Amino acid sequence: MENAGPRGDRVRYYWRRRLTADLVDAFGSYFVALVLFQLAGFAASYYLAGHHSAIPTFRAIALPASFLIGPWCYFALLEQSSHGATQGKLWLNLRVFTSDGEAVTLVGATLRHACRIAAAMLALWPLALSGTRVPSVVHWVLLALSVPTAFWLYYRFVDRISGTQVLPREYPPPSFRE
Numbered sequence: 437m438e439n440a441g442p443r444g445d446r447v448r449y450y451w452r453r454r455l456t457a458d459l460v461d462a463f464g465s466y467f468v469a470l471v472l473f474q475l476a477g478f479a480a481s482y483y484l485a486g487h488h489s490a491i492p493t494f495r496a497i498a499l500p501a502s503f504l505i506g507p508w509c510y511f512a513l514l515e516q517s518s519h520g521a522t523q524g525k526l527w528l529n530l531r532v533f534t535s536d537g538e539a540v541t542l543v544g545a546t547l548r549h550a551c552r553i554a555a556a557m558l559a560l561w562p563l564a565l566s567g568t569r570v571p572s573v574v575h576w577v578l579l580a581l582s583v584p585t586a587f588w589l590y591y592r593f594v595d596r597i598s599g600t601q602v603l604p605r606e607y608p609p610p611s612f613r614e
Contacts (some may be wrong), residue, residue, distance in 0.1 A: 453528040454602060460524030461511070469506030474501060511552065512545040529605045537609030540600055547598040551590060559586035 451462060474555045484491055500585050514522045518529045521538055532548070540548075562578035595601050 449560050450604060453530060453604070457522070457524035457528045457530055460527060461522045465507035465510040467567070468510045469503045472506040472509075473502035476502060500604055507552075508546070511549045512542060515545040515548065516540050516542045522594055528600075530602050530603050531605050531608070533609050534598050535595075535599050544598050544600055548594060548600055551594040551597055555586045555590035558589065559583045 450488065475492075480494055480498070484494060502518060513520060515532045516539070518539075520533065532545070534540055534544060559582055560579070562575045562582055565575060565578075601609075
């Protein structure tokens with residue numbers, strides 16, 4: 437197999453950076469969700485101390501809300517900020533632009549985040565089918581097939597659907613070049 441040349445090396449380097457940034461961002465958004473859940477718990481602790489029967493209801497509402505609002509705050513608010521990137525993208529010198537080369541709006545960043553949620557649901561659907569505490573081998577096989585498919589679909593269509601693109605800061609789109 438011949439060497440792909442300088443362009444092939446740049447493409448591989450870009451995808452390594454993008455996947456690493458997404459891994460960093462996954463941990464960052466999880467951390468934000470946990471902090472949000474803890475803050476909601478601290479805020480409700482005074483009330484819940486006298487109303488123990490409300491604790492399961494609080495957990496049933498606050499935990500899912502924290503894990504929906506927290507990652508949205510992390511991804512959408514950071515991608516539409518003046519930096520145009522989440523923490524992982526900043527560390528790896530990437531930035532999110534619209535397909536026209538402009539800064540991403542809150543709607544575009546929210547649409548990108550909705551694509552992330554859809555990809556997660558597509559990747560984890562076999563676990564919802566099990567109906568037991570311990571999924572069977574069939575569910576694990578389906579999961580092993582659905583996760584790579586969800587990743588492929590996410591990276592193939594997230595930028596098309598949301599009208600955005602992730603580019604290295606050293607190669608900004610024409611409207612950002614001076």
